[in-house]
Amino acid sequence: MRPSSFLVRFIAMGIALHVYVGARLIPPLGLSGAGVAGAILALVVLVCIAPAGMLSRRISRQPLSDRVAWVGFLAMGFFSSLFVLTLLRDVGLILYRLARWAGDWAEPAQLMRDTAMLVPIAAVLVTLIGLYNARRRAPLRHVTVPQAGMPPALASLRIVQLSDIHVGPTIKRGYVQAIVEAVNAQQPDLVVITGDLVDGSVAALAPHIAPLGALRARHGVFVVTGNHEYYAGAPAWVAHFQVLGMRPLMNEHVVIDHDSATFVLAGITDYNAGGFVAGHRSDPVKAMAGAPTDVAVRIVLAHQPRSAPAAAHAGFTLQLSGHTHGGQFLPWPAFVRFQQPFVFGLRQLNGMWIYISRGTGYWGPPKRFFAPSEITCLRLRDVSPQ
Secondary structure, three states: OOOOHHHHHHHHHHHHHHHHHHHHHHHHHHHOOOHHHHHHHHHHHHHHHHHHHHHHEEEOOOOHHHHHHHHHHHHHHHHHHHHHHHHHHHHHHHHHHHHHHOOOOOOOOHHHHHHHHHHEEEHHHHHHHHHHHHOOOOOEEEEEEOOOOHHHHHHHEEEEEEEEEEEEOOOHHHHHHHEEEHHOOOOOOEEOOOOOOOOOOOHHHHHHHHHHHHOOOOOOEEOOOOOHHHHHHHHHHHHHHHOOOOOOOOOOEEEEEOOOEEEEEEEEEOOOHHOOOOOOOHHHHHHEEEEEEEOOOOEOOOHHHHHHHHHHHHHOOOEOOOOOHOOOOOOOOHHHHHOOOOEEEEEEOOOEEEEEOOOOOOOOOOOOOOOOOOEEEEEEEEOOOO
């Protein structure tokens, strides 16, 4: 679908949803003529500015572009909660009326008005809480991953995973610097970045992503591409990652010696990479080609969880992924499942473990609600029969 066609459909759907919200919330409030006009005007303004976040990239002048993005994405996040809460109100009213009919209860006169007032108030609160959760530095999340037949020395291996930082219109250098300081304080043996570092060009974002060059790990910093790198020009970003001292893994692997043990670390390009750049088709088999067969721990970095079936078939024992953001905020976790096999956390598929990070940043609306961001600290644990 062309970007222009997507935008037209996005705006048309937005208008329809705003009409629904207005029709369900404004009449029960019992407003005067001026009040109704004001409420309708507020929805018209909201439907006009919500797409601004998506369109801000077309504005070349700074800081205007970023300010437009902030306004648009905040409006988008607020309306998302307003719509969901309106829908939940309608569902609740239907259930209440069914129960009232069955129990012959009297309907409180203020029910419609009070619930209509409560929805926008709750939407504001959810948006403010989500903004705080999104803008704070991602907290550390400690995860232990079972690995059968693991050499004892790998129990001391400390891996830190970053994913989906989305440096761009609302995430800048200071945000990235705080992440780097938190990671380095963990003194990791290995830092892995599972895609979607950026939302924009190298020319626009190089100063803001620069702190990642200060990441320090005993065995190095490795990165794979996500879908947003391809939206922004993946070849240029892959070259820039190398300038920053990070090693891109493009359907390839390295063998790493950790104390007296060895493990394989591989990386594959984004699941849809082949549709953007010829020769970038995601290929777990190619990434494993030539790897030693007697190594018990074989880790692959893959941006999207849906790479897991192919990665398991290729012989990997652990896949580290991101992409989903854990849904980022309600109700989107439920919809992620239509595209990806898993939304977040440690899961197992066809004998291979997969860990899906909720992401270290956010995309679009600066909002996280019941889907916290994370800096993931991973340790391996042997689960071989004794």
